[in-house]
Amino acid sequence: MKSAMQFSLVVSAAAALSVSAWAQGTDYSKIEILTDKIAPNLYMLSGSAGVDPGHQxxxxxxxxxxxGPDGIFMVDAQYAQLTDKVVAAIRRISPGxxxxxxxxxxxxxxxxxxxxxAKMGVTIFAREELREGLARPPAPLANGNPAPARDPAALPVVTYGMGGPVKLHVNGEIVDLIPVRAAHTGGDTMIKFENADAIxxxxxYRNYGYPFIDTNNGGSLKGALEALDATMKLAGPNxxxxxxxxxLINRADIVPYRDMIVAVQGKVQQMIAQGKTLQEVLAAKVTASYDAKVPGGLLPAGAGTSADRFVTMVYSQLKSGK
Ligand SMILES: [Zn+2]
Structure with a gap:
């Protein structure tokens, strides 16, 4: 786990780089894959800082x-441009x-x-909603041209709905694929490693930038709050x-995050009751008291800052009675 000090140094370096990175887009050749050991056979791979404009x-x-002896089970697939580097990082962990x-x-x-x-023979699991989303033609590019068609190999082979967890028994671990109803997107899954005590x-949840609920992909504010509650029930204190x-966080870190969402929701609800427009709500800077505690909260995200994106989402969800 990074200490708070290390994290703030990373954040300020990243903030300094943000303007040039936004101007240039992402240079994937500059991204390194860093490995952290979480448990004897569980590792996390992350891209390096200061290169990806959306994730500084x-x-x-x-x-x-x-x-382990049963081969590699992995969570998420990163950008396609980084597959070779991800595979190289996995090979440093295990030849399986x-x-x-x-x-x-x-x-x-x-x-x-x-x-x-998938072309290496990996079997992909995901929610049915995620597969349906990937099977749809992608949205046009910003310049109005059609986006390139997705490779059908990207589609998950094993899908599941909102029932009990799908359990995989691999490498001495019990892995639970836990479906989450309409939170960040409409097809979220949490992955619990029972023996490693990690989820x-x-x-x-995010601690770099304000919460991002992708309502265009089926996410919802209510679902995100429910997902936070479900996480607090699933997790022990450690x-x-x-x-x-x-x-990385613990259960106790969820509490102030959830409180912040509920407080912003309350402020926006009050302004809606007073007949305020979205522009008026954005101008009121309802997240201001949290900005100092949310690294990356005022960095660009979509049309405005990450704070603007969050407040816009809260406003539209409340306006439409969600
Ligand atoms: Zn993401």
């Missing part, structure tokens, strides 16, 4: 690797075959490498909670 603290989404991959959610920083891994929770981005 660590490029792309975090990958989990469970290694990569057999299983589960996606925490549909976003490209977690699924774009899927097709590359990869995906992106409905369970390692591993978000898709940012630093």
């Amino acid at each position: 603290d660590a490029a792309g989404g975090r990958i989990g690797v469970l290694a 075959p990569i057999r299983f991959l589960v996606n925490t959610h549909i976003h490209g920083d977690h699924t774009a490498g899927n097709a590359n891994f 990869m929770i995906g992106d409905f 369970t390692k909670l591993i978000p898709g981005h940012g630093t």
